[in-house]
Amino acid sequence: MKPHNHLERARSVFAMEIEELQNVYQSLDEQFNQAVDICLETLNTRGKIVVIGIGKSGNIGHKIAATLNSTGSTAVVLNSQNALHGDLGLVSDGDTVIALSYSGETAELLDLLPFIKRFDVGLIAMTGKRGSTLSQHAEATLYSEVTREACPLNLAPTSSSTAMLVMGDALAMALLDARGFTEDDFSKFHPGGSLGRALLTTVRDIMRSGDQLATVSPQSSVYDALDAMTRTRTGACVVTKEDGSLAGIFTHGDFARCSRENDNIGQSTVSQHMTESPITVPADSLAAEAVKAIGHHRIDDIIVVDADGLPVGLVDTQDFARLKLV
Template sequence: MDFLANARQVIEIETGALQRMASRLDESFIRAIDLLHETLDRRGKIIVVGIGKSGNIGHKIAATFNSTGSTAVVLNSQNALHGDLGIVSDGDAVLLLSYSGETGELLDVLPHIKRFDVTLIALTGNPKSTLAEHSDVVLDTSVDREACPLKLAPTSSSTAMLVMGDALAMVLLEARGFTEEQFARFHPGGALGRALLTRVSDIMRAGEQLASVPNGASVREALVAMSSARAGACVVVEPDGKLAGIFTHGDFARCYQRDPHVGDQPVAVFMTRKPVSVDASSLAVEALQTIGSHRIDDVVVLDSEGRAVGLVDTQDLARLKIV
């Protein structure tokens, strides 16, 4: 048995199902976004209901909504008839998840949900089902085949439903103008939270920790400054504090190979002019992205007037658990 070939086939089947679902998107999706947007604008919430695998997918969809500032809760359809309908309020939007659209437990609770003034959005693989018939908007998540070799286990169908939920959450995020700063409020823990909540000014090397020499200094003076600050780079500044360039240990190694007596020469000859920089008020994640995209070890920090006030080193990001 070729396990790798079988695995690739599963992935190809599910990928194909997603591509076909994407091609079917129409005005119904736009209508769903508008309704969800209106619900949240009037301080309503999104309620997600599903059974079995659809219920598991529903938990993830609700979590994605919550993490992006769209208030969502999961309603267990079995418990709904025994008091949990109390979480439903007029003005809410309800996402109903059922691939067949004929799930008994879901249809049993549907009439009771419809007694409230709510919007019903169905995610189903059967647009002609009972569930679809009683919903305000129907999003088609049908697939040609499951990736299960027995054609039994929900695979392509559950993936399609999950991705449709992600599409709703991400498009809604953009429609509401949700920002990185707002995202950070919901993710205060871990490396992601630290990167989103911490500003460059909080982590940069400044003062005695910043190796800095005036433009016109020698290579030797730059090396002394780096040694004193225990840094791998030295900022070169003009008399008014404006950034002139940056000189690194790597620059020194390269110029030393050409001339072992380079120490007395001006550092300006070997420094990098107009180096990559970030603003001191920027989020630490921006410095992280800048370092990664330019493939550098250090990035210069500037104040609002363009003066060099600090340096961010990749080692600092690791030490502070920003990465």
């Protein structure tokens, strides 16, 4: 018996599905714009998008609804089996229904159409078959037709379900763009995740200040700076002038580098070893900006300044992990 080459099978699945996605991409037409406009009209009048599908299409429908919700387009999933037993109450006049069926002939779905049509709703079909019964009843059809499944038996929904999923993503992203959805809007719907925390949290919320902030003058000795860092359990000192303005930053890394060249570094002044004109971030900026700045400049600490440019705090890379911002 010939041994299986699992890696070869995996690559063939990727190749087939990529090829089929390219075909679906090429087939996109004006009906996609119509579908977006139908959804926009519903959302602008405070209606919702109702997603319905059977089997694997139903699974994809759940993901599409989740993506729509997370990007500010209100969506619900209508269970097709329970729809005729009370769940049609989910549907209201002014809603838009997105019906998923690759064949466009799924009996359970088609049986629902007359009852759905009793409502004043927009109907968008997502199917792989042109001219199908479902597409004939829809105001706009998003075609996800594939020539073959990635399944070696050409049976299990693979390429077709991936095409539907990507079509749903495209619709959600087009709606996001058309509605001017922003990072701030996104954070409102994701307050529990690390991305949501980074988008909602300001630098002022996470910076070390007061007794937690190590500050020294340019004339302070390196020993004084190390003592200040030890007391505040931080890896850097903010160096300030007499008027409170920023003179520089001195870090454990600066000490380690200079101590290799000078055994008596402890008695020297901080001004001899500090970094002048260090990278800073405004206190009222988002924590995500501090994350980006620290990564871009490859530094471990960043000084926080107020509206007048005076140092008011320090952010250490360890703070991001501790607060689950990265």
